[in-house]
Amino acid sequence: MNANAHPAAAPTAEARRLPVHPVAGQAGTSFKHEHLAAILADGKPKGFFEVHAENYMGAGGPPHRALETIRRDNPVSLHGVCMSIGGPQPLEKTHLARFTRLVERYEPALVSEHLAWSTHETTFFNDLLPLPYTEASLTRVCDHIDEVQQAIGRAILLENPSTYVLFPESTMSETDFIRAIARRTGCGLLLDANNVFVSATNHGFSALDYLADFPLARVGEIHLAGHAEQEDDEGELLLIDSHDGPVADAVWKLYEIVIGRCGAVPTLIEWDSNIPEWAALKGEAAAAQAILDRYAGRRSSDESHAA
Amino acid sequence: MQPDPVVHALVPDYPARFAPALTDPARATPDNVAGPRGKAAVKRYNVYRNNVTVSLINALASIYPAVQRITGAEFFRAMARFHIRKTPPTSPLLFEYGRDFPAFIAAYEYAQAMPWLADVARIERAWLDAYHAADTEPLGNGALAEVPPERLADVVFSPHPAARTMRSPFAAATIFAANRREEPSGAIDASVAEDVLITRPDHDVAVRHLPPGGAIFLAALMEAQPLGIAAAAAIEQVPDFDIGAAIAAMTEAGAFATLYLKGAS
Numbered sequence: 001m002n003a004n005a006h007p008a009a010a011p012t013a014e015a016r017r018l019p020v021h022p023v024a025g026q027a028g029t030s031f032k033h034e035h036l037a038a039i040l041a042d043g044k045p046k047g048f049f050e051v052h053a054e055n056y057m058g059a060g061g062p063p064h065r066a067l068e069t070i071r072r073d074n075p076v077s078l079h080g081v082c083m084s085i086g087g088p089q090p091l092e093k094t095h096l097a098r099f100t101r102l103v104e105r106y107e108p109a110l111v112s113e114h115l116a117w118s119t120h121e122t123t124f125f126n127d128l129l130p131l132p133y134t135e136a137s138l139t140r141v142c143d144h145i146d147e148v149q150q151a152i153g154r155a156i157l158l159e160n161p162s163t164y165v166l167f168p169e170s171t172m173s174e175t176d177f178i179r180a181i182a183r184r185t186g187c188g189l190l191l192d193a194n195n196v197f198v199s200a201t202n203h204g205f206s207a208l209d210y211l212a213d214f215p216l217a218r219v220g221e222i223h224l225a226g227h228a229e230q231e232d233d234e235g236e237l238l239l240i241d242s243h244d245g246p247v248a249d250a251v252w253k254l255y256e257i258v259i260g261r262c263g264a265v266p267t268l269i270e271w272d273s274n275i276p277e278w279a280a281l282k283g284e285a286a287a288a289q290a291i292l293d294r295y296a297g298r299r300s301s302d303e304s305h306a307a
Numbered sequence: 308m309q310p311d312p313v314v315h316a317l318v319p320d321y322p323a324r325f326a327p328a329l330t331d332p333a334r335a336t337p338d339n340v341a342g343p344r345g346k347a348a349v350k351r352y353n354v355y356r357n358n359v360t361v362s363l364i365n366a367l368a369s370i371y372p373a374v375q376r377i378t379g380a381e382f383f384r385a386m387a388r389f390h391i392r393k394t395p396p397t398s399p400l401l402f403e404y405g406r407d408f409p410a411f412i413a414a415y416e417y418a419q420a421m422p423w424l425a426d427v428a429r430i431e432r433a434w435l436d437a438y439h440a441a442d443t444e445p446l447g448n449g450a451l452a453e454v455p456p457e458r459l460a461d462v463v464f465s466p467h468p469a470a471r472t473m474r475s476p477f478a479a480a481t482i483f484a485a486n487r488r489e490e491p492s493g494a495i496d497a498s499v500a501e502d503v504l505i506t507r508p509d510h511d512v513a514v515r516h517l518p519p520g521g522a523i524f525l526a527a528l529m530e531a532q533p534l535g536i537a538a539a540a541a542i543e544q545v546p547d548f549d550i551g552a553a554i555a556a557m558t559e560a561g562a563f564a565t566l567y568l569k570g571a572s
Contacts, residue, residue, distance in 0.1 A: 057400050058439030059468065062510055082399030088319045095399055120322040124396040125329055126366065127358040129322070132339070136319045164351040165340035167321065202351070203343040230354070233347035240354060 021075040023048045023109040025264035025296050027288035028077060029281045030271050033066050038278035040069070047285055048075035048109060050268050054082050056106075057098045067106065077110035077221065077268065078102060082124065085144045085158070086131040087117030096151050103152045110221050110266065112157040112190045113148065115141065115178065132167030133177040138184075145185040157188040157220045162195035162227075162241035164202055174199075175213040182218045189215065192223035193255045194247065194270075198239040202232075207254055216262040224255055224288060225270040243272040246284060256291055264292040328352070329359045330392050363391045366401040367408060371431045373486035374412070374424060386415055402439055406432060423477030423497050430483045430503060430514060433471040437507040440469035445508045445561035451554060454568065460535025461569040464528045469507035470562045472529065474522050476500045480514055508561025515560055520545030521553050525562065533569045 028048030039046060049070050056063050070076060080099055083091060103111060116128035131137050149155055160178060172180075182189060191214065200207035226245030232238040247255075247269065259265065269284040321339060328334035336352045367387040368375050375383040390411045396404040409432060412418050413425035445467050454462055473479075478495055480503045485492030502522035504515045517525060520541040527537035534554075541548045557563065 054400055055402075058402060060442035061437075061439045061469075061507065063439070064442070065510065084399075087322055089322075092399070117322060119399065120326040122397045123326065123330075124399050125326065125359045126362045126396065126399075126401065127329075127355055129325065129355060130340075132319070132321050134319065137321070140319065164354045165348045166343055167339060168341050169321075169339065205343075231350065232342060233350045234342075238351065238354070 018071060018107045019073075021048075021073070021109065023075040023077070023266045025292055026075065026266050027285040027292055028075070028266065028268045029285045030269070031067075031070055031076075032271075032275050032281075033063070034275065035278040035281070036066050036069065042278070042282070044073075046074060046282075047289065048077055048266060048268075050077035050079050050110075050270070053078050053080040053099055053102055056102055071106050075109040076106055077112065077266075078106065078108035080111075080113040080156075081128070082118050082126075083113045083144075083148065084117045084119040085113055085148070086115050086129075086137075086141055086161075087119060088137070088140045089120070091144050091147055092119065096148065099148070100151045103154070110157060111152065111154065112159055112221060114159045114161065115181075116161050128161060130161060130163045130165060130167070133170040133172045133174060135171065138172075138177060138180055142181055142184045145181065145187050149185065149187065155187050157190040158182070159190040159192050159223065160195050160214075162192070162198040162202075162239075164238065164240075166203060173213070175210060175215075179215045182215055187218075188220040189218045190221045190223060191216070191219045191258065191265075192225070192270075193258060194223065194225040194227055194251050195241060197248070197251050197254055198227050198241050201237060201239045208257070211254070211258060211261075216258070219258075219262055219265055222255065222258060222265050222267040223270050224251060224267060224284075227251075243270050244274040245271075246280075247287075252287070252291075255288070259291055259295045264296045267292060329356055330395055332356070360388060360391060363396065363404070364388060366396075367391070367405050370402070370405045370435055371408065371428055373431055373483050374428050376486045377421070377424065377427065377482070378418070382417070386412070386418065389415070402435055408432070423475070423479055423482060426473070426475040426477055426479035427483045427486070429473055429475075430479055430505065433473060433505045434512050434514065437469040437471060437505050437512045440467075440507060443468050443564050445506075446558055446563040446565060448555065448558055450566055451558070454566075458568055460533060460538075462534040462566050463531050463569050464534075464563040465531070465565045465567075466529045467506060467508075467561055467564045469505070469512070470529065471505040472517070472522055472525050473503045473505070474500075475503065479503065480516055483514060504557065504560055504562060506561040513560060515556075518549070518553060518556075520548040521557075524548065524550075524553055525557060528557075528563075 026047045028050055031049035031051045056067055114128050118125050196207050196210050224247045225243045228240040228242040230238045230240055267288045271281055324337045324339045336349050340348045340352055342348045342351055364384050364387040390408055394407050409425045409428035412428050418424050478497050478499045478501050480501045481495050502517040504517050506513050523544055524537050524541035527540050538550045
């Protein structure tokens with residue numbers, strides 16, 4: 001494997017201005033400003049904190065103060081939500097420049113984005129929208145990831161989506177598509193175990209088959225989140241990737257299987273609405289940490305990338 | 308593997324087929340999506356419709372909490388839904404969204420009984436801009452004292468990045484403040500005109516009333532008019548305008564970043 005293409009390769013030592021906080025083998029949580037006081041009052045260790053990049057793209061003010069405070073003592077993961085990597089149109093250059101400035105300013109331990117699109121022409125839809133898996137879309141996605149990685153000077157982790165519809169025009173499976181992206185661009189992968197479970201339920205495939213086919217050696221981070229239940233047109237279960245509750249038991253089981261196979265990969269508890277008290281979020285992260293600790297040191301397919 | 312050159316050159320069109328119905332309930336489910344094994348995709352696609360609309364309504368609600376508190380959630384969400392369909396965001400930065408919302412409120416049929424509501428929204432939009440504005444040390448109180456008295460009329464201020472002013476024919480700032488507090492407010496006479504200064508000298512955004520003449524004075528200063536000209540404009544409107552008190556209050560509020568003397572090299 002090309003050293004430059006290593007998943008989420010961190011900046012070189014001489015380029016660093018901020019303290020380095022290792023993220024290997026750790027559980028983390030979404031960083032919400034309403035938790036800041038409780039987090040600061042809490043003892044160490046607290047794991048890593050993940051932020052949505054777009055929330056820190058203002059010029060200044062309290063968001064940057066909060067992130068600077070958190071970044072000083074903890075590893076931070078920068079998670080882009082709106083780059084629209086999965087769309088066919090060119091990336092928005094001003095947005096990529098803002099993203100690059102954040103990477104330079106905060107020197108995050110992990111940097112990730114989504115296999116999805118959110119902008120069409122000039123309209124931003126504020127959702128992670130799905131794409132067909134074809135040779136043409138693969139080429140576009142790879143071009144976009146190359147462009148992002150070139151701009152920020154390091155590899156990103158690309159997250160697998162949760163989806164509710166399929167595209168009959170698709171010519172390859174999601175896992176084949178993702179594997180091809182990782183091969184062509186050298187990017188790492190962010191495996192969202194809840195997304196696997198949601199999509200598997202929604203489209204009637206086996207989550208275990210998906211994982212068996214997923215390039216686990218490229219995984220540099222795992223996401224866990226809660227989902228909600230609805231019904232599809234036939235009255236059957238349709239799961240919604242809602243990030244508004246605790247991680248489901250079935251997803252915990254899936255997670256333990258993943259960790260058993262790829263070792264103690266940094267794991268995020270994602271919680272974005274109906275946000276609970278810090279103690280509840282911390283409790284979910286502690287549950288993930290307990291599983292990580294059980295499998296610590298077992299990762300054999302890849303060296304640790306966090307130091 | 309060499310991609311087929313024809314396929315490679317083709318720009319995939321899936322968003323053009325998928326996107327239009329997201330914010331238009333009158334459109335049918337796109338014809339390029341399906342459920343698994345021949346299942347329908349109407350409810351499945353509606354998940355995306357719902358995600359888009361609800362998340363954008365929530366974005367407007369978080370930018371305009373006082374407006375929502377005044378109108379109630381049901382009224383607000385209906386109004387926001389109309390606005391989203393008419394004017395969806397064009398930037399992935401949601402804190403930049405909703406700049407056209409105050410004008411939309413002003414023209415909104417069902418909000419005509421609350422003619423001050425659009426100005427409350429304008430204050431909330433300015434509040435969020437001040438919140439995200441660049442971090443700059445505001446001009447200190449002592450800076451003006453260092454200017455020789457004979458040069459005071461030539462002083463030009465540069466505004467602090469967070470500073471905004473607004474004039475309302477209604478008591479928009481009082482209504483705004485009353486609806487950003489938890490506790491219930493007393494009766495407000497909405498017909499009292501208010502001029503407003505919004506600043507963020509440090510962590511917290513502050514919304515203040517300006518004294519009579521203060522808005523004219525400050526608007527001139529923020530357009531880089533020298534102090535003498537700004538003062539003359541204010542005094543023409545309000546003969547007993549207290550220049551010293553106004554400058555001190557505005558500086559204290561963090562309205563300015565720097566000052567310099569016009570014509571000074």
